[in-house]
Amino acid sequence: MTESVSSANAQRHSIDPDIRSRAWLDESQYQEMYQRSIEDPEGFWRDQAKTLAWFREPETISRSTFSATGTDIRWFEDGTINAAWNCLDRHLETRGDQPAIIWEGDEPGDTKTLRFRELHGRVGQCANALKSLGIGRGDTVTLYMPMVPEAAIAMLACARIGALHSVVFGGFSPDALAGRIQDSGSRVVITADESVRGGKHIPLKENVDEALSREGTEIVEHVLVVRRTGGDTAWHDRDRWYHEVVDGQSRECPAEELGAEEGLFILYTSGSTGKPKGLKHTIGGYLLYTSLTHRYVFDYHDGDVYWCAADVGWITGHSYIVYGPLANGATTLMFEGVPSYPTHGRVGEIIDRHGVNILYTSPTAVRALMAHGEHIMDSSSRDSLRMLGSVGEPINPEAWSWFHRVVGNGRCPIMDTWWQTETGGHMITPLPGFSEIKPGAAMKPFFGVRPALYDNEGNRLEGEASGNLVIEASWPGQARTIWHNHERFEQTYFSMHEGVYFTGDGARRDADGDYWITGRIDDVLNVSGHRLGTAEIESSLVAHEAVAEAAVVGYPHDVKGQGIYIYVTLNDGVTQSEELRRELISRVRHDIGPIATPDIIQWAPGLPKTRSGKIMRRILRKIASNELEGLGDTSTLADPSVVEELIEHRHQ
Numbered sequence: 001m002t003e004s005v006s007s008a009n010a011q012r013h014s015i016d017p018d019i020r021s022r023a024w025l026d027e028s029q030y031q032e033m034y035q036r037s038i039e040d041p042e043g044f045w046r047d048q049a050k051t052l053a054w055f056r057e058p059e060t061i062s063r064s065t066f067s068a069t070g071t072d073i074r075w076f077e078d079g080t081i082n083a084a085w086n087c088l089d090r091h092l093e094t095r096g097d098q099p100a101i102i103w104e105g106d107e108p109g110d111t112k113t114l115r116f117r118e119l120h121g122r123v124g125q126c127a128n129a130l131k132s133l134g135i136g137r138g139d140t141v142t143l144y145m146p147m148v149p150e151a152a153i154a155m156l157a158c159a160r161i162g163a164l165h166s167v168v169f170g171g172f173s174p175d176a177l178a179g180r181i182q183d184s185g186s187r188v189v190i191t192a193d194e195s196v197r198g199g200k201h202i203p204l205k206e207n208v209d210e211a212l213s214r215e216g217t218e219i220v221e222h223v224l225v226v227r228r229t230g231g232d233t234a235w236h237d238r239d240r241w242y243h244e245v246v247d248g249q250s251r252e253c254p255a256e257e258l259g260a261e262e263g264l265f266i267l268y269t270s271g272s273t274g275k276p277k278g279l280k281h282t283i284g285g286y287l288l289y290t291s292l293t294h295r296y297v298f299d300y301h302d303g304d305v306y307w308c309a310a311d312v313g314w315i316t317g318h319s320y321i322v323y324g325p326l327a328n329g330a331t332t333l334m335f336e337g338v339p340s341y342p343t344h345g346r347v348g349e350i351i352d353r354h355g356v357n358i359l360y361t362s363p364t365a366v367r368a369l370m371a372h373g374e375h376i377m378d379s380s381s382r383d384s385l386r387m388l389g390s391v392g393e394p395i396n397p398e399a400w401s402w403f404h405r406v407v408g409n410g411r412c413p414i415m416d417t418w419w420q421t422e423t424g425g426h427m428i429t430p431l432p433g434f435s436e437i438k439p440g441a442a443m444k445p446f447f448g449v450r451p452a453l454y455d456n457e458g459n460r461l462e463g464e465a466s467g468n469l470v471i472e473a474s475w476p477g478q479a480r481t482i483w484h485n486h487e488r489f490e491q492t493y494f495s496m497h498e499g500v501y502f503t504g505d506g507a508r509r510d511a512d513g514d515y516w517i518t519g520r521i522d523d524v525l526n527v528s529g530h531r532l533g534t535a536e537i538e539s540s541l542v543a544h545e546a547v548a549e550a551a552v553v554g555y556p557h558d559v560k561g562q563g564i565y566i567y568v569t570l571n572d573g574v575t576q577s578e579e580l581r582r583e584l585i586s587r588v589r590h591d592i593g594p595i596a597t598p599d600i601i602q603w604a605p606g607l608p609k610t611r612s613g614k615i616m617r618r619i620l621r622k623i624a625s626n627e628l629e630g631l632g633d634t635s636t637l638a639d640p641s642v643v644e645e646l647i648e649h650r651h652q
């Protein structure tokens with residue numbers, strides 16, 4: 001774990017007084033509300049729950065226990081609600097004609113606006129279509145979609161009828177998709193012929209066909225295909241054009257009255273071991289938590305145009321493109337393309353074209369822009385911007401100040417939001433009403449969040465300290481379980497330290513009580529803000545007949561934050577070659593997807609292991625990061641000479 005800057009010499013940034021004064025809450029109001037949320041969570045969340053529209057308001061607020069052998073998380077369990085109703089119907093009277101989704105396609109100027117009334121009708125049609133295919137309450141539907149309005153429409157259509165969506169990021173491979181379809185048990189898959197990013201076409205439908213040729217996916221009965229490009233695609237009996245099934249349906253579809261603890265969606269994410277886990281989020285708590293954080297953290301006010309530049313395939317897209325903003329009646333911008341196409345000025349041009357007030361993106365996107373120089377922002381003024389947000393990984397000081405100075409014209413504060421797929425929404429974050437923020441610090445817990453630091457022995461650390469970041473009590477947005485595997489849920493998150501939620505991240509709390517996230521302390525990589533398990537990549541490699549053993553670690557990468565460094569031991573008699581290296585790289589891309597493309601493969605005659613045969617990843621990480629001093633004690637290794645050999649041949 002790298003030590004962060006201490007508070008004494010941390011830079012401080014004063015938030016622009018105009019921005020601060022219009023914020024919902026100033027610092028003392030935050031303090032007061034936070035205090036209440038901790039001392040009287042029942043009263044606090046009962047009041048907050050009134051910001052949603054319920055069929056039946058909840059009486060019971062929370063009954064949650066954290067334990068390695070009996071985690072049970074429930075919020076608002078006797079309330080009944082519908083997420084799509086909250087995101088659509090309740091806005092019709094007051095803002096039916098306000099843009100709900102502004103879509104900007106891959107080609108500049110290819111835009112569409114869906115007003116709340118129109119979106120409501122389109123969601124109703126899609127919901128009726130799903131019903132006509134036999135989908136209803138408790139069923140799962142897999143979405144493998146480009147960033148087109150139909151992705152949000154299909155999500156909300158599922159929510160409307162009580163089906164759970166499982167969105168699989170369009171960059172995942174057919175094999176990764178197949179595993180997720182199988183695990184979720186989806187009978188319907190919604191996809192598009194192709195997606196378009198940066199002028200390139202990606203054959204989504206072809207990938208679905210390939211996925212459905214894998215064992216275990218026979219349960220899929222129907223594939224709905226959105227026509228995005230008109231590109232050629234093979235056609236099977238199970239395939240139907242989306243528009244042919246959806247467009248003729250009635251726009252009216254009653255919103256099911258659902259229990260607050262019924263499932264809203266499953267979302268797969270990588271862990272340190274085994275296959276990706278399907279985190280299950282439920283309706284009431286998730287919707288309340290995402291709408292509340294969206295409003296306060298981005299200081300969202302009526303009429304603002306808000307852009308979260310993530311993909312709906314990730315939790316950021318679920319919580320902060322779709323559910324949070326739409327529940328607040330916000331205009332949410334959805335961008336299909338990439339920031340570098342057709343030129344690196346694209347982000348600024350989109351901001352100007354649509355008058356974006358709030359921009360939420362990732363450090364990796366900022367660093368990618370930064371690499372091309374400030375002049376790329378000359379094609380736009382970005383005068384409409386008021387607020388910036390960052391998510392996905394720690395933001396380094398250079399990226400922070402470039403984002404602030406160049407993108408935000410030195411005027412917009414950056415909300416560095418720390419959270420996870422598991423947490424549903426922002427957990428530790430600055431608020432726009434704070435007088436000062438510290439670049440690189442995630443700062444303060446959001447309402448109801450009780451962070452703490454533990455050492456490896458399970459001692460709770462007080463005051464200024466570094467340790468394992470845990471959360472000591474449940475909050476409404478939290479994932480409730482791993483789909484069909486509650487035991488793994490308890491094992492992964494509640495067994496490290498009894499009675500608390502273990503985040504997998506390390507953090508430091510400075511003398512002011514502000515939190516600095518230092519990064520994952522488990523075997524999870526964070527590549528360009530995407531989470532990848534080292535075990536998944538390793539199992540892809542060892543399945544290759546030439547490979548005896550593989551160890552995957554992260555190393556610092558200028559743009560991606562972390563790059564993928566792989567040590568491969570070949571089977572006896574196999575010779576290392578450039579061709580084999582390329583083959584192994586394409587094997588990983590094939591099994592997981594392009595986001596997992598290895599950066600470096602080092603041939604390793606042996607791996608450093610303890611006498612009991614455990615790979616010493618700490619040493620491998622240091623070698624990969626070129627931190628050759630302080631390799632630590634290597635005397636417990638079975639064969640210390642292995643380390644010398646790896647250092648000598650390390651990839652420069």
Ligand code: WT7
Binds near residue numbers: 315503517526
């Ligand atoms: C991991 C969660 C939350 C949506 C995107 C990623 C890292 C996330 C920050 C931040 C430092 C961050 C953590 C976390 N992370 N935000 N602001 N500062 N690190 O969701 O794929 O579930 O990954 O991303 O390591 O555990 P995810």
